[in-house]
Amino acid sequence: METSRFIDHFSEIWNNSSDRLPAFTNTYSDAEKREREALFSTYTDRFRELRKEGNAGSIDTEKFFRGLRSVMKQIYDYADESLELITNRAMIDASRDFYREARAFDSSLSREEIYQAMRNAWIMNGLQLLLGLPVRLTPSILAYSLLYPYSDNLLDARAVPVTEKVVFSRRFESCLRGKGKMGNNPREQAIEALVEMICQEYPRDRFLEVHQSLLAIHRAQTHSLRLCGCGNPPSTGEILRIGFDKGGSSVLADGYLVAGHLSPEISRFFYGYGIWLQLSDDIQDLEEDLADGTLTLFSAPENRTSLPELTNRTFHFGRAVMEDIKCCKDGVSKEFGKVILKSIELMLLQAAGLSSRFFPPDYRHRLEEFSPLGFDYLLEARKKGNPSRMKLITSLIDEVV
Incomplete structure (x- = not known):
């Protein structure tokens, strides 16, 4: 599949x-921020109480999610229609099913690894909504999402020699093509089993585009090794193209694995959506990328002094991408587009x-006007280990399954 x-x-x-x-x-005044911070603190305290209660029995999930919806509405200003899309029974059940099936597939997976995989499963569940498909866990959602902790983490690990990564990548590509086997170690045997799970749902002879999309993201991941110091250092233009292809190809594969077939318009929108997610991840991971020497548009030395401008451009880029969501299912795309836009922009605001x-103080001060929670409060909450809204959900799932 050509993505150029x-x-x-x-x-x-x-x-x-x-x-x-x-x-x-x-925009939020200081008084409004304080009010919302107090509410968020109250809710996180109540969450801890629910966890303690869960140690003696089962957590009241309905009570939890009613509270979560209330907080997301009162703190983050999500509309009722948006909240119904992202916290409905089907979405909750799909998350719980994913956790159970991931544990059943490999009990040695850590909670952090399952959370990493579940983030992709949530994206795929969102694509089901956009395509008018039932929101549920499918074999391919489970398999493709679980490939992240097995394959991506190895390719991204700086401690793994380049030669080992290259050999692994070649074996993985042969496996994806159905022309070779993975190694005998537990990691590669798990990868082979996950690929077979996808093939059971989407046979290669009937769903060529599905398997081409898998090869496209594998190619993008392999090329992205250059961002981690493997091979010739990439130019600024190459950093952009490699990063775009890594993010775009990932969500494009998500889409094919959800639907089997996609129209050209939807394929292009999913690819752009994936790029925006990648850019937001790169801003959130800036400190880690700088420490590891990983190159992104934001961590590249030549861009270090223009981070505010690059972040502003990321906001505008995402809004341009989201205009094409109208090619998806009528009635859902408009409301879910609001959810995506609000969620990613909140992440960008708070990450910067x-x-x-x-980021310079004056830029952070300007961003803080649009954040419902003050940055000092968020920094203090991070130090105390208070959960974010997404970790509240994953922690609950961990307790009730």
């Missing part, structure tokens, strides 16, 4: 995106706002 046309298309959108801070719908080492 997508890279060219979204590179043009990126280059034409403004580097000025965009307008935001909501909490990175005091890398």
Whole structure:
């Protein structure tokens, strides 16, 4: 599957995106922030009480999610229609089923590894919504999402020699093509089993595009090794194209594994959505990437002094990408597009706002106007180990399954 046309298309959108801070719908006074912070603290305290109660029995999941919906509405200003999409029974059940099936597949997986995989499963469940499909756990959602802790973590690990990564990548590609076996170690045997799980749902002879999309993300992952110091150092333009292809190909594969077939318009939208997710991840991982020497648009030495402008451009880029969500299911795409836009922009605001080492104070101060929680409060909460809204959900799932 050739993705260069997508890279060219979204590179043009990126280059034409403004580097000025965009307008935001909501601003929050200091008094409003304090009120929301008090509510969030109350809720996290109640969450700890629910966990203690769960040690003696089962947590009241309905009570938990009623509270979660209330907090997301009162703190983060999610509309009732949006909350119904992201906290309905089907989404909750799909998450619980994923956790159970992941544990059943490999009991040695850590909670952090399952959370890493579950993040991708949530994206795929969201794509089911956008395509008008029932929201549920499928064999391919489980298998593809679990490939992340097995394959990506090895390719990203700086302690693993380059030669070992290259040999592993070749074996993995042969396995994806159905022309070879993985190694005999537990990691590679698990990968082979997950690929077979996908093939059972989508046979190669009937779903060529599904398997081409898997090869496309594998190719993108292999090329991304250059961002981690493998091979010739990439230029600034290559950093952009490699990063775009890694993010875009991932969600494109998500889409094919959810639906089997995609229209050209939806394929392009999913690819752009994946790029925006990758950019937001890169901003959130900035400190870690700098420490590890991983190159992204944000960690590259030549871009270090223009982080505010790059972050502004990321906001504008995402808004341009989300305009194409209209190619998805009518009635759902508009509301779910609001959820995606609000969620990613909140992550971007808070990721930049909490990175005091890398973003100038005046820029962080401007961003803080649009954050419902103050950055000092969020920094203190992080030090105390208070859960984020996503970790609240995963912690609950861990308790009730």
